Amino acid sequence: MIRKYLRTRGPTAVGLGVLTFLTGCAADAELDTLNPQGPSARSIDNLFDPVFYVAVVVFIFVFAGTFIIWWRFRDDHDDEEFPHQFHGDTRLELAWTIVPTLILVVISVFTLITLRGLNETEANAVTIEVGGTATQWEPEVVVVGQQWWWEFRYYLNGLDGVDLTDARHLPPADIVTANQMVIPAGEEIELSVTSRDVIHSFWIPALNGKKDAAPGRVHPWKLEADEPGVYFGQCTEFCGLSHSRMRMQVVAVTLDDFAAWVAEQLQPAAEPQAAAAQRGMEIYQSQCARCHVIDGFNDNDGADLVANAAPNLTHLMSRTTYAGGIFNMYEPDGSLDRTQLEAWLRNSPAEKPAYAEGRRGMPAMGLDEGQIDDVVAYLTTLGRAPSLDVIAATEVE
Amino acid sequence: MSEAAATDHATTTGMSHNKLAMWVFLGSECLLFGALISTYLVYRGRFATGPAPGDIFDIPFTSVSSFVLLMSSLTMVLALSAIKRGDLRNNRIWLLTTALLGSLFIGGQVYEFTTFFREGLGYTTSPFSSAFFTLTGFHGVHVSIGILMLMSMFISSLRGSLRKEHSETVEIIGLYWHFVDIVWIFIFSVIYLVPSPTS
Amino acid sequence: MTATTTVEDVVGQPLGVYTRPRGGNGWRDWITTVDHKKIGILYGVAALFFFVVGGIEALLIRLQLATPNGTVLGADMYNQVFTMHGVTMIFLAAMPLSAAFANYLIPLQIGARDVALPRLNALSFWVFLAGGIVLNLSWVLGGAPDGGWFGYAPNTGIVFSPSPGMDFYALGLQMTGIASLVSSINLTVTILNMRAPGMTLFRMPVFTWMILVTQLLLVFAMPVIAVALFLLAFSRLFGARFFDPSVGGDALLWQHLFWIFGHPEVYILILPSFGIISEVIPTFSRKPIFGYPFMVFSGIAIGFMGWGVWAHHMFVSGIGPISVAAFSLSTMFIAVPTGVKILNWMATMWGGRIKFSAPMLFAVGVVSMFTIGGLSGVTHAISPADTQQTDTYYIVAHFHYVIFGGIIFGLFAGLYFWWPKVFGHQLSDLIGKVNFWVMLVGFNLTFGPMHVLGLQGMARRIDSYSPGFGFEFWNMVSTIGSFLIALSIAIFVVNVIRSAMKAKGQPPCGPDPWDARSLEWLTPNPTPVHDFDEIPVVESLDEFWHRKYGTDENGRVVRVASAEEVCQDGSAVGVHLPSPSFWPIVFAAGLPFIALGLIFNLWLTVPGGLLVVMAIYAWVFEPVDDPDAAHGDVSEVADTTEEAPVV
């Protein structure tokens, strides 16, 4: 990271860079915008870097000028001496009209080229297995923002004929997950970004710039990660109370792992065996199912919320963070972070500010400790935990 | 506001402060109505489950009231022309006629609104309805303010305090009145006559 | 406003309640004044007050963000605080402070005795103040606005922002908007219509020019925000469906309307400051401004181009690639006229004999610090890069560099420069210099790090951030810097108090403390009530300077007259001035009742409406002058009897 700063910002940034280094702050800056990990972000960076240089040069010019003026023309004498009076010089004026214009013309050309690239999509297809048969799938993900978490919907038969205009009543998708978007690395993913309530903004700095998620509108966008890895993001359009706690991650995996993940996500939830988990399931049925969905168990349309949706819990355990990507599901050793999950179930608004009484965010469910244990027992049956690597890479503080 | 005109003598440009101020204000009003009209244009097709504009507009009726407003511009300018000649009697008559024609227009608008309302178009029915009532309502408020000013002038005239020297006051209020008329010319064509979506 | 132009000739009738207040003194004088100088001072005091309010909000923001997972403010309170910080600083501090300078100086710079419509001028101030009060009342009446200063729909709708805060926003800003509109019409007319004989447009000081451009921007921009705020208010109060997506309302409508206003607004903010330093720099460089016509035309060009770039705030909002491309390019090229200004200021200083007194330091501060902000602005204008930067602290850095570096420094330059003009004594230059350096360091410490934070991915408008993203260090630096800024403001306050105490009982400072150039210095310091003893006849740009200096046969500058000889002594008596009036403040007092009535209980609108209607009618029937007022002894010393200029 540091090296990147030094390389791209050149000598002018040495001061900043050294300071940064001294404090060791940028060591794991997961949201860094100057550390592109995919083609889109790279093309943006390649545009930004030279423009930044130009700006630095202009800045140095003005600063040097100011300094020279201070050095040469400072004169605090209170006498009646006047310097040579001149009123202007048309040639100079023309020069400093034309030179910046030319610089900007050049910048415009590159801006337009980059812009076109960012708005082009390619046809690509990956092979996945749906219902036992291998299918070609053009990677497309529907991204839905709502207060204050993200939903990702995968329609494995493509988006033709899928009506996304009303995000509060979307057609059923094959895979619905929250806060962590799993994608195949090295492939371009086309996104359809929308929202169920207010405007949010979807942003994974390492992979691409942002795109607003606006209710009633579907915005096309794209992502591509060069390598498998985890890329952090943050909602960047102010969306109310817990805007700061509305984060997300993109987990890019190899094609094989992706196919495996798809196959697993397509499985509905299994009937729990243990007694505690069964009791938890009943509590879920009576308390939680009015909002949440578990495929194979309940599939209601429409939570009792302004957004009309709560995270789909079918494969909850396959996600390593939850509640807008602010809590870890697992300890670094791979065991469940039970304390946090219990706290969440005990009183979620205390863990993450929400207007539950305004039907925005998850309310405190008023469960007693025994019930919480049972619910946790049930939730842990939902989906399979990912590998320790993923747990380590996705960990949030 | 006529203060400076009284304390000052001539002005740099030879135009009175008040008249210049009115024109600047009217320039500004262009942006105001422009924003309202744009809002309407964006929303004319978004009538949700309520009535669509094409379903409810009554062109013959609106044509008549548009004509009434248009003619009030004529009477307004006649009022001005009268006071400039020093013909206070005719000035009074035309001022009153203008105010009456304006009131007739407002009456028509009230009638239109109530009809629409009865046909299921409330203020909160759809973006279209909100935009429509807001735009025409703003225009109506402008007309009403104009009527108030005309009546104030009429009363001053009765009391003998609106004389030939004050023709500029009539002229400035006239400018406002004509502007409001112009806005309606725009609204009438773009909103009523250009075919609107139907449900 | 037109209703007021009617009957003016009830003079001679029994006056009763319509009797105009006499000049008087004390607070009565202040609330009834129509004197542009007093109104200017009122604007200045109110704006500085709100600046401190907004500054305290800023300090709260910085305290909350000093460390990760800050706990100084809760999420809800944080959202209110940053919203009110932005709103207060923009609408209640920066704009009115510029208005203060404009009001005080414009008549003086063009050689007039007052603005064109003095009572409306008073009205503007009181309505602005009422708007500011309404906005801030929200703190105690159910919660402040919490939707951000640009209040994107539908987050500001009643569903997502159920507290009355956004109602206060919609109605309070509507009031300050009306005030700005009225005052902009007034000043436009003043500048066009009240110039002294010989004061052609191209002999007007650059400050006057920049104010003229600003007023034109206001004239055309305020109605747009007015409509946006009406749509918002009607949606919240009466259930209009403008921004309800479930029935087809479009979230982008608000954004377009807001930014069609919002971008011209940023030039409304900066141009007065550009005007101020265009007066300060030549004075202290002892040279005329370099390229006067280019300075004027670039200002006009900025004002003009400012209308075609608004969607650069919407690059990621989904407006489609063609719009993005068009707005991206149009935005970039605003750098050209702005660059012309920067370079012309430098050329003005070049070859000068520069005295770095406090006003000059602040002015040079603008030239360099604004440039940093302008350049980061250009990096936003390249839209692909902006998709990474928007809504991060990189943007916050940009706009505080242009706003604080460009506007606040410029306004401080103006405060130090014109202080003797207004109060008759100078502020301590030494303390002023300390003020400048502390502010400069504090400012860069506060906002410089935000560039790094933004590029590291710190989103704006977040009430807390987790450790581990690398945000800790620079946030702490920034917080420390913000307290240095506060210290610098405190130094300013000390300077003001100390200088006032020192000046007490002393005669006013001389007429021309800075060896200045423009017409306002022709009047003595502090400016007498009637401004000019005699309306000057203008023969050149920098008229005042040219009355003091000529050239000898070698083309060298030589003094031909001392300041004392040139300046008027303020001794004229019996100059006919517009009488004060109660009605502006009565009118303004009605508006908060109407606003509160709309929010809480419609009955409240009744007294409000009555006050307003009464004020309007009283205004109209109020005699032009109080017949009893003592101007009967007019010795005709120097009334404006000369023929008005035919340019």
Added chain:
Amino acid sequence: MSTDTVPTDVAVDDSNVDDHDHPSDSKYFQIALILGVLTALEVATYYVDIGPALIPTLMVMMVAKFFIVAAWFMHLRFDNSLFTKFFVGGLILAVAVYVIALSAFEFWSKG
């Protein structure tokens, strides 16, 4: 260059033109007649189908009415050109800005 002597100024005539050559009342009636006829023609388009020519025709008539009122009833024809500048300035600005904004909405494509 010396800037002191630039003579240009927007405001050159100080004579209050509108006191002398003002149209007579009968002229006003004629204008009102033209306006009335135009309105009648506009309304006629509601009854007579003129196909794709409709919107251009309406716009032309609207603009004509607009300018007739401004030029004659509001005296812009006779008055100081500064008034025209403010008004037409506001008008052009409004049209330009809002047309751009509406196109950014992809309004035109939706028809």
